[in-house]
Amino acid sequence: MDYDLKIVGGTIVDGSGGEAYRGDVGVQDGKVVALGKADGDAVRTIDAGGLVVSPGFVDIHTHYDAQVMWDNMLSISPWHGVTTAVMGNCGFGVAPMRPADRQGIMRTLEKVEGMSYEALEAGLGLDWPFESYPDYLGAIKKGGMAINLASFIGHTPVRLYVMGDDAMEREATADEIDQMAAIVRAGMEAGALGFSTSMAATHNAFDGRPVPSRLAGFAETDALIGAMASTGRGIMQCTIGKKLFHDELSDLAQRHGVPVTWTALLSGMTGPGSHQRHLVKTAEQRAAGLDIVPQVACRPINFDFDFGEPFPFELFPIFKELMGLDTNAKKGAYADPEFRQNFKALTAPDQKNLLANWTGRAVISTLPSYPSQDERPLTDVARERGVDATDLALDLSIESDFAARFRFPFINYDQDEVRELLTDENTVVALSDDGAHASQLCDA
Ligand SMILES: [Zn+2]
Structure with a gap:
């Protein structure tokens, strides 16, 4: 036999950005070995006539941080062809976390991300198998994973870990910023994809106070991106707010030489046509050599x-x-x-x-x-x-x-505007928010 598996007659979208084309795919020993033409025999053949054949999707905006501890299938992402999920977005996460802060963060995830507190408590228990971020990644690895997974280290747990309750009250001292930077560096060295934060006015903790990341001054965010970049790699993800938007992101991307992706560029954010201003700004940033990518969504909110x-x-x-x-x-x-x-x-x-x-x-x-x-x-x-x-x-x-x-x-319900956002060359489709808002929606 030439192949273990042949997928024939489908329309191939190969992920390179090129045009779709009709053809066959040959798989041997778990790898694609023929693309377009796959002559020869196969142990198993699948007729994909009328269907699209493509590599798995990378879902860059999920919130599986807690769910991953009890559901290593990462339901429901794989059902939709996602083979790589990125979690730890918007500055959220469950590590590092001291035992005393566990209940508070679960209440906050319940409020901000619409996760069921009962599910979190049943799934995580009160005796979590980790405290530090590297231990968290270790615990995930031990559990095994149905698909590929990458994780940002989130600003909110890092800040809570260093500052305790003050994280929801004030800016950090220079010493506290140093401690946070050390945690971010250690997280990167343990395998984090990058650092995430949120300045969104809608992100409030369980008791109505702003989530910890929102209290950060620019110097703190700057230092933590610096800590990330000092490891030689890393992406910044940020949910924008008044304190952290185009100008600040340009500044960070420029000085630290890091890619930045922000959430979210939607139609109608500040009235009809308002998305255009942000597309123009993004094009200017990219023309200046900055790797800044707004996340867009294909569904109404x-x-x-x-x-x-x-x-x-x-x-x-x-x-x-x-x-x-x-x-x-x-x-x-x-x-x-x-x-x-x-x-x-x-x-x-x-x-x-x-x-x-x-x-x-x-x-x-x-x-x-x-x-x-x-x-x-x-x-x-x-x-x-x-x-x-x-x-x-x-x-x-x-x-x-x-x-x-x-x-x-x-x-994000004006279809003409959403088309412009989806087809703009500088945007990326994201915002499935998998793992979050389960009581409200399923945008996966
Ligand atoms: Zn999010």
Whole structure:
């Protein structure tokens, strides 16, 4: 036999960036030995007519840091053809971690990344088989892995390890920065892919304080990227915020000579067409020789919520006031005509915020008393009933004791703009966020 396996008649996308072509693939001893033409016999032949044959995908934005300890299949990435996953994004992670901080970080992962606390506790227990980052990588290796895995060392656990609770309160001292730098260097030497951080205003710890990485001054981030780069390799991943965006990333990439990838460049971040400004900036950075790559996403970012926990609207003071109130008090507020009038005004189509015209994009995601309405556009149902869509949403919520759920995209839903982002030569498709937000979405 010439091959162990032949895959014939498929459309080959070989990962080189070249055009797709029809052809065969021959595999021998676990390696591709023929590509395009594979004459000869094979032990096993698969007909791939009508299908794409390609190498596995590299999913560069996942959060399997905890899950990897109990699920070495990294479900569900391999189901979608992912053969390499990168975790430790956004400055998060579970190592290094002192026993006293374990509960806090699990609560924070529950809040920021939508991981179930019960699952984390059941999967990790309270007696973790590691404390340092090198020991963490060692523990993963011991468990074995169905696919390839790479990991950033995350700013938040590093900071928490060195500063304790102060990590969520203040900037670091020079001595603390030195200690963090030593941990980052040791992490790199143990095999970390690079260093990740987050300055995103939405990243808050379980108790509402900013996650540790957000308290870092530029000097600290600079020193930690320096520590990473001093090992001769490493990529910086960063979830952007006001303190760390184009100018600061250019500065870091330039002085340390490191590649930087940032999360995320989406359509509609600050109004229609706003993505273009960032594509232009990226092109300028790359023309200047800097290896800076924005991560883009192919799916809309959705809110799926009920009005018992109306987190999409909590930026409006009229909703903020309801936080912490019980079910009856919330129902009372939603029934109030003045509340409704204010809510409608704040989300009118001509408003300049991400929630403008939310009803026009919303579907009823669950309505236990009328399952036939599930997944129907809110405005269609409102029209049939001859009522306003906002009134309908609030009425259904009150009637159902907040069992009615709604879903709407708030960003990255303009398909023309998303096409521009996906096809731009300087971007990379990412943001599956696998391992995170399991209660909300599955963007894998
Ligand atoms: Zn992330």
